Amino acid sequence: MTRNDTPRTDDSDAQRTDEGAAVSETTIGSGSAGPDSGFGSESDAESAPLLDESFDVGERSAAGTTQAETEAVIEARTLDVYYDDHQALRSVDIEIPENRVTALIGPSGCGKSTFLRSINRMNDLIDAARMEGELLFDGKNVYDEDVDPVALRRKIGMVFQSPNPFPKSIYDNVAFGLEVQNRDVDVDETVHSALERAALLDEVEDQLDGSGLDLSGGQQQRLCIARAIAPDPEVILMDEPASALDPVATSKIEDLIEDLSEEYTVVIVTHNMQQAARISDKTAVFLTGGELVEFDDTNKIFENPDNDRVEDYITGKFG
Ligand SMILES: Nc1ncnc2c1ncn2[C@@H]1O[C@H](COP(=O)(O)OP(=O)(O)OP(=O)(O)O)[C@@H](O)[C@H]1O
Ligand SMILES: [Mg+2]
DSSP: OOGGGSOOOOHHHHHHHHHHHHHHHTEETTEESSTTTSSOOHHHHHSOOSSOTTSOTTOOOTTTTTSSOOOEEEEEEEEEEEETTEEEEEEEEEEEETTSEEEEEOSTTSSHHHHHHHHTTGGGGSTTEEEEEEEEETTEETTSTTOOHHHHHHHEEEEOSSOOOOSSBHHHHHHHHHHHHTOSSOHHHHHHHHHHHTTOHHHHGGGTTSBGGGSOHHHHHHHHHHHHHTTOOSEEEEESTTTTSOHHHHHHHHHHHHHHTTTSEEEEEOSOHHHHHHHOSEEEEEETTTEEEEEEEHHHHHHOOSOHHHHHHHTTSOO
């Protein structure tokens, strides 16, 4: 099944989503170019701690990728999200495992992007948005008062549907987050290594001073992924990152996501069921009304889901 085959029920929702994405257009990697959204002022960068000292966000589980189950790095507990009076997510409970790829699927307007944005508090940028319940990252509620959303977005980076490089050189695109963070890192080495991990270095090595905007769509998306991973986040959120790309570029991004999951927790929204089946370890199915209807191993979801509505959705009986 291709993306075009995937049913999209509500165009107005899709359009509304695009408005949400417009907020995102200025947002990069683990932060944002926007004034309150991510890479804020230099003082923001200096006041780096995400949380108080009692909470160590740097600590990663030793479970690695060799064990069948890893610890939950993100956990939602009875999470509700509203846009004014409209409830977009209903009592979502989920534990997203570390160093795994988790796919979020479901018909248009069911709240996938809303859920993704609630993880790194990108919904804070939408005036109408309001949430109830808890969203834990490494056991800490990211909506607690002592959490700095700017620092949070450095730990939980984001890649969007449309590649959105800055009108800067390839090198500066990747270095941007590092400079703003004012971190004590070897920028040159980090830029090269991020481009390499994003499987782009070979193609751009000789043109690092060239504009990021002169790259192809698929290369731009890998540049955005390089930019997202350069600050060394723990989690990468991707909202339909390959939907605007051709099959060759899509396959590169899919390979890359698989590689990234060795080091990062990846949460990806996709309308492409085959893509979800190919690249994810776990799949969460949201259905209209903002309910998380089933969450399980990807094989189980696609081969033998418990819920009849999930089976109907997956087999294309409704969207
Ligand atoms: N910025 C916003 N303001 C108001 N309502 C919104 C906003 N963004 C989303 N919504 C509404 O919240 C619901 C969930 O939208 P969301 O964008 O999360 O869905 P989605 O599953 O990502 O859809 P799609 O597959 O089309 O991207 C929809 O009813 C949508 O209209
Ligand atoms: Mg969406």
